[in-house]
Amino acid sequence: MNDAHEMDSVADRRKFIGFVILLLMCAGVVRFLLAEEYTGFISDQGLFVQWMESVREYGLGGAFAANGNINYPPLFLWVMGLYGDLLHALGISTYAGAISFKFLLILIDLAAVVLAVWLTAGISNYNWRSFILVLFALNPALMTDSAVWGQVDMLHSMLMLLAMMWLSNRPFMSGVIFALALLTKFQAITVLPVIGIWLLIVLVKERNFRPLLMWTIGFITPWMAALSYFGAAGSLGIMISQAYTDAVGFYISVTMNAMNIWFYIIGIAPGTNDTEILAAGVTMRNFGFGLLFISVIGICLYVYRSREESTAVLLKASAALCLAFFMLPTEIHERYSIPALVFTVFVLLKDKRWVLPAGLLTLTVMMNLIIVLDNNVTAGTGVWIAIVNVFVLIWMHRLLWMGAGSGIAESLPSLPALTNEAGEL
Known part of the structure; x- marks a missing residue:
């Protein structure tokens, strides 16, 4: 009997390995076809190619000083520099909108799929x-x-995800990976409140200082290497200002094509200056930050009160916080929704009830991107996306409180059951 069971398990594993190989092939082929058919957003890709050439010519340490248009942190530039050196050695020229550049993005996507196979091994x-x-690898x-x-949001999104999944059992590596996420894109700081409250809970409730200590050491290590490198190159201040401080508040519209609450939902046109007064002397920018702050407090309370296991808590809280960051503040770009979608897909590792948010976000994020690419951003084409996104944000917060074990959860209306009562696999 045991022999038969073992044979079935071996057969299942072989079938799954075959499935993974086929999935990787499909993911690569579909991306190649899309990259070949559509040039994409030439402005972004043109900047990336320009930055790549700056890194090749001046080195990573000198690129920021030589090119004042660089406004991304250094990790992606370093990756592009390596890729540019490889293409140069092969005699291949890089062009915006062409496979020669997009191939790097496809490689990053496929690496993310391989990582996803590893991260789902516990199922x-x-x-x-x-x-x-499939939902991740072939997500439209x-x-x-x-x-x-032609963007690279997958890179910092996966680093954010890995940092959260390792936080409870590998705090040192979580700190290292989160530092790398911040060195890839400043948006990664979105999940810092979740990290902070979890480490604080462990410190206070369990009187265990080791996770905080190990995470901090891990976080500092890549930063010390980066700061030392740019300090020796004489470009530390320039890098910090271009990649971080000057990049914040650069755009002053209430929304930069992100179909969130500022996209006509509250009766305000997207191009409105966010420094204008909304009411009672409060600017739209400050009101948006206030809404985000309230959401952060609520999500941190969920982390504090939750009865769920650590990884589930961290993934759900991060998904909700990333979507709140996309939905509530002003000056948000359409692509800032990508981390929320990635986290939501991986919440499915722990809770099948998140299928609906994952499916709806896939739809709204895709349509938001397509409408911007088609230069067809109007109330008629996009307000429905904003409305659905509001619904998803509310749904997510409802799901959080269902797992928080509080009286609030029990007082809220019930949702359709997609799994067992606990929502576990």
Whole structure:
């Protein structure tokens, strides 16, 4: 009997390995076809190619001083520099909108799929694991962002995800990876409140200082290396200002094509200056930050009160916080929704009830990107996306409180059951 069971397990594993290989091939082919068919957002890609050449010519340490248009942190520039050196050695020229540049983004996507296979290894149900991998690997929104648009939001999103998944059991590596996420894009700081409250809870409730200590050491290590490198190159101040401080508040519209609450939902046109007074002397910018602050407090309370296991708590809180960051403040770009979508897909590792948010976000993120690429951003084409996004944000917060074990959760109306009562796999 045991022999037969073992044979079945071996056969299942072989089938799954075959499925993964086929999925990787499909993910690569579809991305190549999309990249070949659509040039994407030439402005972004043109800057990336320009930055790549600056890194090749002046080195990573001198690129920021030589090119004042660089406004990304150094990690992606370093990756592009390596890629540019490889293409140069092969005699291949890089052009915006062409496969020669987008191939790098496809490689990053495929590396993310391989990482997803590893991160889902704890799921014993091969069918459910396969569903999650397909939803991630062939997600039309994620493919639109990279293979079509030509952006690299997958890189910092996966680093953010890995930092949260390792926080409870590998705090040192979590700190290292989170530092790398910040060195890739400043948006990664979105999940810092979740990290902070979790480490604080462990410190206070369990009187265990080791996770905080190890995470801090891990976080400092890449930063010390980066600061030392740019300090020796004489470009530390320039790098910090261009990649971080000057990049904040550069755009003053209430929304930069992000279909959130500022996209006609509250009766304000997207191009409105966010420094204008909304009411009672409060600017729209400050009101947006206030809404985000309230959401952060609520999500931190969920982390504090939750009865769920650590990884589930961290993934759900991060998904909700990333979506709140996209939905509530002003000056948000359409692509800032990508981390929220990535986290939501991986919440499915722990809770099947998040299928609806994952599906709806896939739809709204994809349509938001397509409408911007088509230069067709109007109330008629986009307000429905903003409304659905509001619904998803509310739904997410409802799901959080269902797992918080508080009286608030029990007082809220019930949702349709997609799994068992606990929502576990």
